[in-house]
Amino acid sequence: MTLPNTADIVIIGGGVMGASTLYHLAARGQRNVILLEKDEFFGQGATGRCAGGVRYQFSTEINVRLSLESLPMLERFKEEIGQEIDYRQCGYLIVCTDGEDAATFKRNVQLQNGLGVETEWLDGDQVRKRLPLFQFQDALGATFNQKDGLVDPNSVVAGYISAALKLGGKSFNNVEVTGIKVEAGRVVGVETNKGYIATEMVVNAAGPWAGLVGKMAGVEIPITSLRRQMFTTTPLPEIPADFPFVIDFAQSLYFHREGDGLLIGMSNPAEKHGFDQNVDEEFELFNLEAGIARLPVVEKAGMVSHWAGLYEVTPDAHPFFGKTPVDGFLVVGGFSGHGFMHGPISGKLMSELILDGGFKTLDVSILDLARFDEGRLIQEYNVV
Numbered sequence: 001m002t003l004p005n006t007a008d009i010v011i012i013g014g015g016v017m018g019a020s021t022l023y024h025l026a027a028r029g030q031r032n033v034i035l036l037e038k039d040e041f042f043g044q045g046a047t048g049r050c051a052g053g054v055r056y057q058f059s060t061e062i063n064v065r066l067s068l069e070s071l072p073m074l075e076r077f078k079e080e081i082g083q084e085i086d087y088r089q090c091g092y093l094i095v096c097t098d099g100e101d102a103a104t105f106k107r108n109v110q111l112q113n114g115l116g117v118e119t120e121w122l123d124g125d126q127v128r129k130r131l132p133l134f135q136f137q138d139a140l141g142a143t144f145n146q147k148d149g150l151v152d153p154n155s156v157v158a159g160y161i162s163a164a165l166k167l168g169g170k171s172f173n174n175v176e177v178t179g180i181k182v183e184a185g186r187v188v189g190v191e192t193n194k195g196y197i198a199t200e201m202v203v204n205a206a207g208p209w210a211g212l213v214g215k216m217a218g219v220e221i222p223i224t225s226l227r228r229q230m231f232t233t234t235p236l237p238e239i240p241a242d243f244p245f246v247i248d249f250a251q252s253l254y255f256h257r258e259g260d261g262l263l264i265g266m267s268n269p270a271e272k273h274g275f276d277q278n279v280d281e282e283f284e285l286f287n288l289e290a291g292i293a294r295l296p297v298v299e300k301a302g303m304v305s306h307w308a309g310l311y312e313v314t315p316d317a318h319p320f321f322g323k324t325p326v327d328g329f330l331v332v333g334g335f336s337g338h339g340f341m342h343g344p345i346s347g348k349l350m351s352e353l354i355l356d357g358g359f360k361t362l363d364v365s366i367l368d369l370a371r372f373d374e375g376r377l378i379q380e381y382n383v384v
């Protein structure tokens with residue numbers, strides 16, 4: 001298909017945000033919407049490299065509410081979008097070994113319960129009973145929610161894009177946006193490596209690259225990219241079928257079932273902002289040793305694969321939704337390492353902003369870009 005030279009709406013980025021936005025616009029009857037992805041395949045950015053975790057457990061009301069809208073959309077995905085996404089409700093068990101974390105997570109349980117989310121608090125002995133294979137002598141307690149779990153990210157992107165195409169949306173790979181043309185304070189088109197597209201509406205869904213895309217329109221979007229990495233192991237028959245997504249919060253170290261083995265990841269607190277997506281093998285060794293110290297059975301396993309990806313980080317670990325100082329230039333991004341799970345609702349909200357003039361399903365207006373300049377930051381604590 002040749003790239004059109006005009007479009008009603010251009011979406012930049014074929015990760016979960018762009019794919020969901022395309023689908024929700026196409027589902028509302030928009031035919032002249034095009035999604036542009038610089039890579040050969042969709043979903044190879046943060047989305048395709050993520051851990052696939054989906055959870056209700058957050059420390060701010062707005063993040064819990066995003067999950068309350070988004071996770072049921074994932075539960076209904078097969079039925080509504082027609083694509084199997086392998087949703088497993090294995091539960092997230094977030095272990096606290098630090099007193100301040102424990103106090104905060106106990107408060108988070110109250111917040112979540114107040115919003116109808118059935119997260120429970122386990123004391124240290126209950127944690128050790130629930131996780132007999134782990135060395136958690138220092139656990140003070142943990143939060144657990146059985147409805148949290150895992151979903152296959154690539155299936156979500158593929159599902160949204162193929163459903164959108166059937167509805168008349170258009171998507172293009174290997175098309176990199178290289179410039180955004182702005183006249184008299186409003187968008188008039190995008191430059192790409194395959195030609196110019198005239199348009200009055202652009203959605204910046206470029207994930208970790210959203211700050212760079214913002215600059216093309218002369219807009220400062222404080223999204224920086226931070227490398228995160230993980231590896232998977234050979235089968236470990238000792239790991240039970242009901243193994244939850246376990247997070248050692250103080251170390252940002254996590255484990256979940258991946259096939260018959262495990263996926264193990266850890267955030268490097270010394271990582272510098274940048275776009276390097278190569279695995280840091282020195283840190284990987286550190287991660288492996290930390291993993292074995294917590295879960296000694298890992299010593300028996302071999303490594304199957306490893307990869308790195310980029311978190312799209314904002315100063316308060318909350319995303320941006322909506323307008324920018326340039327008319328017609330919108331942003332949906334900066335989910336700070338937990339955005340895959342919020343992709344479904346985020347695309348729907350962007351379609352509402354564009355077609356209805358405001359957010360209908362959930363009011364996310366506090367997550368506007370202006371909050372930084374106006375000092376309205378709202379910090380999320382539960383970042384892994």
Ligand SMILES: Cc1cc2nc3c(=O)[nH]c(=O)nc-3n(C[C@H](O)[C@H](O)[C@H](O)COP(=O)(O)OP(=O)(O)OC[C@H]3O[C@@H](n4cnc5c(N)ncnc54)[C@H](O)[C@@H]3O)c2cc1C
Binds near residue numbers: 037042
């Ligand atoms: C290691 C890791 C683990 C994670 N684990 C989880 C998790 O368990 N649960 C969870 O919910 N979230 C997780 N996340 C976060 C999650 O992956 C992101 O929040 C989410 O995928 C962001 O989606 P996106 O569509 O905004 O970005 P992306 O998926 O990165 O999509 C942006 C796309 O834009 C394209 N693009 C960029 N610039 C241009 C351009 N100029 N022209 C055309 N195309 C362009 C890119 O190629 C890319 O495909 C994790 C992230 C990482 C890196």
